[in-house]
Amino acid sequence: MVHTVAWCDTCNILCGLQDTRFTVWYYPNTVYVDRDILPKTLSERDASEFSKNPHIMSFVGNQVTIRRADGSLVHISISPYPAILHEYVGSSKWEDAVRLCRFVKEQTMWACLAAMAIANRDMITAEIAYAAIGEFSFVNRKPKREEHLSEEAVKVIASLPDLTFMHAKVLMFPATLTPSTSSQGQVD
Structure with missing residues (x-):
């Protein structure tokens, strides 16, 4: 289950936090074009470092800002x-x-x-x-x-x-x- 999502401010890229995974869908419209390659168009990484109940604050360019449950901000870079x-x-x-x-x-x-x-x-x-x-x-x-x-x-x-x-x-x-x-x- 996805807890929080955010769209990139410059292009059609979506990121989200689900369970203990940080997922980036580089071309979400793939679901309407060819669902078989959808898993190949996303990137996942472990999100356990964000503790429980993290929230995506912003997704600007290739920088994602996440607020952890303790209030601290974590910045993640994705591929440009x-x-x-x-x-x-x-x-x-x-x-x-x-x-x-x-x-x-x-x-x-x-x-x-x-x-x-x-x-x-x-x-x-x-x-x-x-x-x-x-x-x-x-x-x-x-x-x-x-x-x-x-x-x-x-x-x-x-x-x-x-x-x-x-x-x-x-x-x-x-x-x-x-x-x-x-x-x-x-x-x-």
Whole structure:
């Protein structure tokens, strides 16, 4: 159970204290894009040092201020790179975002970039980011048939190569993107 949360003042990053864990969700919108990579887009650390009933006072830039039960303030620094990634994506600087992730070499950054790319329908960047986090099934999968597609649309989409199919699927139905459990690449 989360006791206290705070949003970053400069970008879409959320931090919270839950039980004995301090958690930072670097791209919370991942839950709407691809829930499978959500655990890869967050950072957790032990929060037992804050004693019982800590409260997040502020989240400014990459600095989080926590008030412990005894009234003392504790300052925590988080990685500055996710905020820079948010800035690049917000400006549609996809090449710079990929370059940043290659420089940082953290799975968390690549997972955030993958989710951001899908949310912004940049399939080339999404493919690079998913490959970097080892989600090769993203590139090769053929998602299940949607109930509201016509039979003709299903046939046309099913005849496309895997990558083209995935691009068309994400552009048409970004909220329904889920990995297929079928490895044969068949449309149900």
